[in-house]
């Protein structure tokens with residue numbers, strides 16, 4: 001086997017290995033299934049850019065190969081020197097310029113739509129990341145999520161809830177992210193130590209969690225029930241590979257049931273403290 005063929009085969013095996021490395025069961029060769037309303041816009045943009053650049057690639061390579069074959073060295077034909085063509089130069093500089101500026105405007109429009117303020121009925125959830133895991137905090141019986149102040153975050157106060165904030169006293173915490181289908185979810189993202197990243201490929205969401213800050217512009221709406229995974233996407237230390245949390249998207253009735261149970265459990269757990277309070 002010649003050297004060239006051997007390197008091609010090795011390259012193919014290596015690139016196939018990258019595909020298999022990801023533990024996915026669907027859509028192996030393209031993006032994982034999208035389940036959010038906003039994700040559809042991201043996919044549209046991605047597909048558009050892929051088709052555009054794919055077509056440009058095929059077109060330029062075809063012309064390139066055509067020239068290689070047509071103007072290859074021939075006996076008796078001398079090479080000819082040409083200095084270029086101003087008008088043609090202008091045309092093939094202007095076309096990419098227009099395409100790239102157009103893409104910048106289009107993607108900025110998508111970005112702005114995805115980063116507009118969350119709807120008023122959005123469910124607020126506080127997510128606190130740490131080496132190496134995730135804690136979620138939900139609003140309690142009053143339906144209000146207590147404030148979070150990144151400056152107050154400590155080992156005793158994982159979410160940085162101000163002690164005098166009444167609305168935070170009944171909040172409850174979980175290690176899984178349970179969300180209702182068809183209702184916007186508004187994330188308040190914190191980090192307790194280093195930079196982590198809230199990454200859910202199925203939601204088309206990637207947002208860094210930065211210590212000392214509360215990131216409050218991430219919101220999304222899931223359009224179908226399912227089990228997903230929240231994985232940290234910033235190399236954050238030795239346990240980074242295992243920094244994940246399950247996500248369960250439930251139909252509204254099932255979510256309400258789960259929520260009511262958790263609120264009840266939280267109220268019961270809080271009772272003795274209330275009884276001993278002066």
Ligand SMILES: [Cu+2]
Pocket residue numbers: 130132195196197232233234235236240243
């Ligand atoms: Cu992390």
